[in-house]
Amino acid sequence: MEKFLFAGLVLSLFLTANMAGQEETIKLPEAKKSGGMSLLEALNNRQSQRSFSSREISQQELSNLLWAAYGINREDGRRTAPSARNVQEFDIYLIMAKGWYKYDHEKHALMKMGSEDLRKYAGTQDYVATAPVNLIFVADHDRMTNYNQDDRVFYSAIDVGFISQNVYLFCASEGLATVVRGLVDREKLREVLNLRPSQHVILGQTVGYPE
Numbered sequence: 241m242e243k244f245l246f247a248g249l250v251l252s253l254f255l256t257a258n259m260a261g262q263e264e265t266i267k268l269p270e271a272k273k274s275g276g277m278s279l280l281e282a283l284n285n286r287q288s289q290r291s292f293s294s295r296e297i298s299q300q301e302l303s304n305l306l307w308a309a310y311g312i313n314r315e316d317g318r319r320t321a322p323s324a325r326n327v328q329e330f331d332i333y334l335i336m337a338k339g340w341y342k343y344d345h346e347k348h349a350l351m352k353m354g355s356e357d358l359r360k361y362a363g364t365q366d367y368v369a370t371a372p373v374n375l376i377f378v379a380d381h382d383r384m385t386n387y388n389q390d391d392r393v394f395y396s397a398i399d400v401g402f403i404s405q406n407v408y409l410f411c412a413s414e415g416l417a418t419v420v421r422g423l424v425d426r427e428k429l430r431e432v433l434n435l436r437p438s439q440h441v442i443l444g445q446t447v448g449y450p451e
């Protein structure tokens with residue numbers, strides 16, 4: 241009898257873990273890779289905006305945004321943003337009202353990391369806690385194996401700029417508001433995002449519809 245109970249417990253734990261695993265990954269719709277504003281118009285419209293409507297961003301818009309920011313654009317796995325020695329050291333975390341996620345560029349999916357609304361930790365300025373999406377750019381120094389520590393800091397600070405500018409140009413093209421932010425409590429974010437010691441919060445970027 242005890243054996244049966246034990247086997248039942250193991251089976252139910254296995255099923256729960258498996259179901260939870262299935263719920264954790266949200267496949268995004270295919271990103272739109274053509275159309276939009278001309279590059280020159282987007283450059284002309286690029287700006288930082290700090291007033292955001294509470295209107296949610298649709299899953300299609302999120303898909304397009306993440307692909308534009310740092311998605312795969314070639315068969316060999318290279319991305320829309322360059323990275324020194326193609327190390328691709330960044331992960332994009334998304335902090336939204338309904339939870340927080342990590343962008344899986346290979347599956348073009350969101351991995352749900354938690355259901356809490358962490359927006360109040362996403363930055364130190366007021367608008368951050370109410371805007372629909374905060375992107376957090378996290379560099380993983382473990383991927384930068386052939387660098388010394390100074391170069392890890394130097395190149396990740398450069399590489400993040402390309403990702404951020406992709407977001408700026410995408411938002412300009414789509415009529416979305418955005419601002420990149422150095423004003424983040426990196427230690428607090430490290431704690432709430434449960435980051436490993438090799439992972440470093442470099443910048444945040446808020447995205448939403450303009451107020």
Ligand SMILES: Cc1cc2nc3c(=O)[nH]c(=O)nc-3n(C[C@H](O)[C@H](O)[C@H](O)COP(=O)(O)O)c2cc1C
Binds near residue numbers: 286287290420
């Ligand atoms: C690395 C970096 C960090 C920034 N940090 C913040 C920030 O923490 N908060 C903010 O409101 N704007 C921040 N900005 C946005 C700048 O204030 C903004 O780009 C600048 O005022 C020029 O305005 P523009 O982007 O509209 O041209 C940052 C910009 C950069 C490039």
